[in-house]
Amino acid sequence: MAVPKKKTSHRRTRIRRSHDGLTVPNLVACKKCGEMVLPHRACANCGYYGDKKVLDTESPLAKKLKKKEAGENDQ
Ligand SMILES: [Zn+2]
Numbered sequence: 918m919a920v921p922k923k924k925t926s927h928r929r930t931r932i933r934r935s936h937d938g939l940t941v942p943n944l945v946a947c948k949k950c951g952e953m954v955l956p957h958r959a960c961a962n963c964g965y966y967g968d969k970k971v972l973d974t975e976s977p978l979a980k981k982l983k984k985k986e987a988g989e990n991d992q
Pocket of ligand 1: 948949964965
């Protein structure tokens with residue numbers, strides 16, 4: 918088994934970890950709902966990209982209930 922020949926000094930450890938810092942993502946407010954989103958990405962909250970709706974944000978349960986309600990209205 919390979920064994921380190923010398924103890925890693927506190928300084929060496931700190932130098933190695935100088936690149937481990939986390940960065941804060943660049944966020945912009947959604948023009949439609951005001952939620953903070955990554956730039957050039959569709960908003961996960963309202964499903965809009967610019968002024969177009971590109972994502973279906975309705976939950977599967979809400980869709981099911983809606984479908985059920987529509988079915989009851991037909992009869
Ligand atoms: Zn939005």
